[in-house]
Amino acid sequence: MHTDTTADPLPTDDPSDSDLLDDMPVEELTIHTIRTLAMDAVQAADSGHPGTPMALAPIGYLLSRQMRHNPENPAWFDRDRFVLSAGHASMLQYAMLHLSGYDLPLEELRNFRQLGSRTPGHPEYGHTPGVETTTGPLGQGLMNAVGMAMAEAHLAAVYNRPDHRVIDHRTYVICSDGDLMEGASHEAASLAGHLGLGKLIVLYDDNRITIDGDTDLAWSDDVPTRFEAYRWHVQDLGDAANDLPALAEALERARAESDRPSLIVVRSHIGYGSPSKQDTAAAHGAPLGEDEIERTKRVYGWPDDATFLVPERARRHMAEAVARGRALEAEWETGFAAYEAAHPEAAAGLRAALAGVPPDGWDHGLPAFTPGDGSLATRKASGKALDVVARRVPWLIGGSADLAGSNNTLLPFSGAFAAGAHENRNVYWGIREHVMCGAANGLALHGGVRPYVATFLVFTDYARPSIRLAALMGQPVIYVMTHDSIGLGEDGPTHQPIEHLAALRAIPGLTVIRPADANETVEAWREAVLRADGPTLLALTRQGVPVLDRGTDPAGVARGGYVLAREDGERPDVILLGTGSEVSVALEARTRLAAAGVDARVVSLPSWEIFRAQDEAWRNEVLPPDVRARVAVEAGIRMGWDEWIGDAGGFVGMSSFGASAPAGDLFEHFGITAEAVEREALRLAAR
Numbered sequence: 001m002h003t004d005t006t007a008d009p010l011p012t013d014d015p016s017d018s019d020l021l022d023d024m025p026v027e028e029l030t031i032h033t034i035r036t037l038a039m040d041a042v043q044a045a046d047s048g049h050p051g052t053p054m055a056l057a058p059i060g061y062l063l064s065r066q067m068r069h070n071p072e073n074p075a076w077f078d079r080d081r082f083v084l085s086a087g088h089a090s091m092l093q094y095a096m097l098h099l100s101g102y103d104l105p106l107e108e109l110r111n112f113r114q115l116g117s118r119t120p121g122h123p124e125y126g127h128t129p130g131v132e133t134t135t136g137p138l139g140q141g142l143m144n145a146v147g148m149a150m151a152e153a154h155l156a157a158v159y160n161r162p163d164h165r166v167i168d169h170r171t172y173v174i175c176s177d178g179d180l181m182e183g184a185s186h187e188a189a190s191l192a193g194h195l196g197l198g199k200l201i202v203l204y205d206d207n208r209i210t211i212d213g214d215t216d217l218a219w220s221d222d223v224p225t226r227f228e229a230y231r232w233h234v235q236d237l238g239d240a241a242n243d244l245p246a247l248a249e250a251l252e253r254a255r256a257e258s259d260r261p262s263l264i265v266v267r268s269h270i271g272y273g274s275p276s277k278q279d280t281a282a283a284h285g286a287p288l289g290e291d292e293i294e295r296t297k298r299v300y301g302w303p304d305d306a307t308f309l310v311p312e313r314a315r316r317h318m319a320e321a322v323a324r325g326r327a328l329e330a331e332w333e334t335g336f337a338a339y340e341a342a343h344p345e346a347a348a349g350l351r352a353a354l355a356g357v358p359p360d361g362w363d364h365g366l367p368a369f370t371p372g373d374g375s376l377a378t379r380k381a382s383g384k385a386l387d388v389v390a391r392r393v394p395w396l397i398g399g400s401a402d403l404a405g406s407n408n409t410l411l412p413f414s415g416a417f418a419a420g421a422h423e424n425r426n427v428y429w430g431i432r433e434h435v436m437c438g439a440a441n442g443l444a445l446h447g448g449v450r451p452y453v454a455t456f457l458v459f460t461d462y463a464r465p466s467i468r469l470a471a472l473m474g475q476p477v478i479y480v481m482t483h484d485s486i487g488l489g490e491d492g493p494t495h496q497p498i499e500h501l502a503a504l505r506a507i508p509g510l511t512v513i514r515p516a517d518a519n520e521t522v523e524a525w526r527e528a529v530l531r532a533d534g535p536t537l538l539a540l541t542r543q544g545v546p547v548l549d550r551g552t553d554p555a556g557v558a559r560g561g562y563v564l565a566r567e568d569g570e571r572p573d574v575i576l577l578g579t580g581s582e583v584s585v586a587l588e589a590r591t592r593l594a595a596a597g598v599d600a601r602v603v604s605l606p607s608w609e610i611f612r613a614q615d616e617a618w619r620n621e622v623l624p625p626d627v628r629a630r631v632a633v634e635a636g637i638r639m640g641w642d643e644w645i646g647d648a649g650g651f652v653g654m655s656s657f658g659a660s661a662p663a664g665d666l667f668e669h670f671g672i673t674a675e676a677v678e679r680e681a682l683r684l685a686a687r
Contacts, residue, residue, distance in 0.1 A: 020301050021311050027244060030314040031057045032300040033099065035273065038091035039296065040307045041112035041119070043287045048113060048121065051270035051283030053092035054296075055207055056174060058242050059266065063172055064096045064318060066251060070325030071101035074130045077354060077447065078332050080169045081132050081148045085141025086176035086205060087122040088285070094119050097130045099310070099318035104129060110308055125445065125473045133445050134473050137465055139182030142202070143435045145173045146192045147442020147451070149200035149261070150417070150427075154397060155448045157423035159350045164339035166332070166350070170255065173202040177215050180204065180223060187435035192261045193231035196419030200261040201254045205241075207270040213281045224265055233257040234265070241268035259419070273299040353395040353448045356532065362392040363526055369518040375544030378580070379482040381518035382540050383408025385525040386452075386480075390425070393529065397443070398452035398478070399427035401436050406542075407454035407482050433459050437466035437477070444475040450529075454480035456488075457539055458497040460504060470535040471509035478528045479537040484514065485635035486670065487543040487581055492660030501579075502639040504537060505608055513557060513607045514539040516564075516583035517548045520606055523557035527610070543663045545581045548604075556604075560611025561622050565590055565602040572601035574629040574681045577644055579605055582633040582672065585652075589633075589677035596678070598685050601627075605644065629684040633677050635667070650680030 021029060038053035053060070067080040084093045091112065098104045104118060111117035118128045122136030132148070135141035148171045156167040179185050192200055204223060208215045224236045235253060240246040247266070254262035271283025274296045288296065294304040303309065340347035352359060367384045369376065390396045390411050397417070404410040404426075415424040429436040436453045443451040453463075460467065460481060470477045486496045504512050511531060515521040521540065528536035548564065556562055565587060567573070574593070576586040583604050590600040603622055605611060611619065623630075623644065631650035632641045638651045645651065652672055659666060667673060 021303075024301060026313055026317045027061065029311055030099070030317055031061050032302055033310055033314045034060055034092065034095040035300065036297060036302055037095045037098075037109055037308060037310070039288055039293050041091050041094070041109050043290065043293055044110060044307075045113040046287055048091065048287065049088040049285050050091070050288055051209070051274075051277070052086060052089035052176070052205065052207065053095065054274070054283070055241055055268035055270050055272045056089065056092055056205055058244055059174065059203055059247060060092045060096045062244065062247055062251065064100050064321060066248075067172060068169055068328055069100075069130075069321070070329045071130070071322050072326055073329060074102065076325075076329045076332075078167065078169050081145070081171040081446065083133055083141045083145040083148070083171065083173045084123055084135055085138070085145065085173050085179045087135030087141060089174070089176075090119070090121065090123050092174075093123055093131065094128070097128070099315060101319045101322040102130045106308060106310065133442065134469055137469070138176065138178040139184035139188070139434075140438055140465065140469060142173060142175050142179050142185050143188045143438025143466070144442035144445065145171045145200060145202070146188045146197065146435060147439030147444075148446040149192065149197040149442075150195065150422075150439060151443045151446035151449050152199055153195075153197060153422040154417065155350070155353070159346050161339070161343055161346065164335065164342065166336050166339050170199040170201055173200070174205060175202055176205050177207065177210060177219065180221070181219055184434040184438060187432040188438065189227060189230045189232065191430065191432060191435050191439070193227075194419070195417070195422075196259050197261045198258040201251070201264070202262065203264045203266060205268050206265055207268045209270045209279065209281055209284055211281060211285050224263070227263045231260055233260040233262045235263070236265040237267070239267040241266050242272070275299065349394065350448075356395070356447065356450065358393055358529055362389065362529070364392075366522050366526070367518075368522070369547045371547045371549050373518070373547050375546050376518045377542055377544050378515050378518065378521045378540040379406070379408050379542060381521040382480060382482075382525065382538060385522045387412065389525055389529060393450065395448060396450045396452065397425045397427065398440070398454070399429055400454040400480075401429045401433045401459070402431045403455055403482075404428075406456075407480055409452070409454040409480055429453070433462035434466070437463035437470070437479075440477045441466055441470050441473065441475055444470070444477050445473070450476065450478070452478035452480055454482070456483040456495060456497075457481040457500050458483070458495050460500055464503070467504070467510060467535065467537070468507055471507050474509065474534045476532050477535040479535065480540065481537055482540040483542040484539040484580060485541070486654070486658040486666040487541055487635065487663045489542070489663040489666065490660055493657040496658035497636070498654050498657055499637050499639070501539060501634070501636040505640055509534045511536045511607060511609045512539060513537065513610075514580040515557065515606050516578070516580060516604045517545055519547065519550065520557055520604070524606065527557055527607075539580065541581050543581065546584050548584065548587070557606050557610070559614055559618060560607040560609065561603055561605040563601060563622055564604045567599045567601045568594075569599050571624070572627055573599045574631065574685045575601045575603055575623060575627055576677060576681065577603045577605050577630060577632045579634050582635055585672065585674050586633050586677060588674035589681065592674055592678045593681055596682065598681060600681060608640070608643070629681070629687065631677055631680045631684065633672065635672050650684050652676045652680055
């Protein structure tokens with residue numbers, strides 16, 4: 001098929017006759033099927049984005065035909081990955097999946113954007129078979145794809161052998177003007193070019209339309225030159241969105257490029273074929289309307305009175321993907337069996353990496369600390385734990401956003417993950433928190449690796465969209481976030497997190513752990529590694545904190561909260577709760593209260609999420625409901641603490657930004673002291 005590529009729609013003089021479909025070339029028939037399904041689904045939902053699927057149907061068709069994938073087994077590991085970074089064009093992907101034979105019946109397309117359907121407004125990982133990642137927030141899909149390509153490159157470098165290439169697939173992306181306007185795309189493209197991710201292929205839909213109108217209202221980037229500067233292989237096809245031979249040749253050239261990621265720029269026409277809405281914002285974010293759909297179907301030579309029509313020839317043509325995918329996977333399985341026979345140790349390692357279950361004894365040799373060891377920053381204890389864990393869990397890979405020394409996240413036994421050295425496990429993300437966390441999601445989604453990433457806790461502001469999506473998708477990314485309070489000291493309020501713990505705890509599905517000392521930090525790593533169904537964030541101190549005497553209560557982080565110091569009598573007069581470095585403040589306050597005749601219990605509450613998930617009996621054992629005199633101490637804001645202390649409970653913490661000064665001076669200045677906790681406890685105990 002080599003159809004007209006001009007901006008003007010085809011003539012619309014005569015209504016279509018369904019008999020004409022019998023004479024239409026099957027490629028054109030299939031492409032128009034994708035277009036009309038998108039129009040009909042958006043119209044039925046009275047909501048959605050029809051224009052981009054209409055424009056990109058030829059590209060979607062080609063990718064469906066050319067990619068390595070198996071509709072019968074969407075999780076086949078050596079499949080190509082497809083990321084629709086322009087997630088608003090979800091009907092393009094749903095039509096591709098339906099026609100290719102995935103378990104996505106036509107009824108699901110009819111229920112587009114409806115409650116309970118498998119065709120939500122933006123693609124969602126784990127919800128629709130064949131969808132590799134949740135996209136919608138623009139730029140996120142591109143960052144995820146960089147992570148997927150990193151994972152493929154790493155696994156290929158570690159496990160492939162000259163005579164056996166058991167890891168050999170590509171990551172394809174469709175991105176939009178909006179993706180490339182988002183600053184996150186600059187981070188993603190810069191990193192991908194630097195790392196030489198030659199199996200990343202991005203198709204840029206240059207349709208020049210956003211919701212507000214023409215892109216020239218706000219944008220005049222020279223995209224090809226920009227990506228050439230990033231060290232990408234760039235092809236600018238011009239006005240070729242409907243030119244199948246040109247598109248196919250460009251994809252073949254991109255696949256032949258092994259040392260650089262590829263960008264294919266295609267000028268498309270949003271709402272292609274719509275007599276009055278093509279190349280306008282009206283085709284972007286709203287249904288075309290029944291009359292305009294009828295007129296557009298006539299342009300395509302389509303029956304204008306048929307909705308959700310899938311001609312049998314188009315269905316059979318696209319369903320060839322089933323037999324092709326089955327054969328590809330069977331060929332790979334045969335190759336893997338030969339690989340396993342020739343290289344049994346490597347094959348066993350790869351199988352373990354793909355399973356993702358920590359090996360037996362992985363936590364043997366984790367460090368243990370005693371009060372006699374003196375003060376130790378929890379970031380330093382974390383580094384000691386990570387060193388042990390990473391040696392035992394060889395698929396753990398990650399690094400820091402230019403803060404490896406401060407975050408204590410460098411693996412001393414490995415080199416830098418880099419172009420030509422993808423086997424290494426230290427990722428130097430540079431000062432790119434956005435792509436660090438976005439690509440970490442892609443690494444996790446790809447499988448075979450377990451990512452950890454690190455920066456200062458305050459800079460989760462940059463990373464929050466990706467952290468939120470990790471939680472939404474249930475991906476087990478580990479975040480090592482250090483310098484967790486005013487305790488970082490002299491860098492001042494720009495670097496001192498105040499509201500961040502509250503904001504992160506507000507994300508459903510994210511487990512936040514703020515350990516009180518070195519031993520709780522080791523336990524936090526144990527919990528993070530074992531958690532497979534969502535992300536875990538470790539909030540760690542810059543400053544040294546004492547190793548606590550934990551007595552005989554071993555529950556610790558595994559239960560989220562526990563009694564660190566029990567009352568002397570049968571019932572406490574007051575309960576002091578804390579997290580992180582402030583737990584030692586609570587312990588000091590307990591000593592002061594004892595001298596004043598007040599019997600206090602100290603509870604360490606490192607993870608609200610884990611504690612909340614415990615049975616009621618445990619929670620009541622730690623926090624007896626009849627003891628309402630409670631004081632919390634944390635170097636952050638109060639928000640959220642009322643769940644544990646009640647709205648009448650006492651709180652010692654922050655209610656303003658910090659300041660630049662030594663850490664000890666700041667805790668004294670802002671009143672986060674044992675004396676302040678004592679005063680609050682005395683006030684409540686006297687009631």
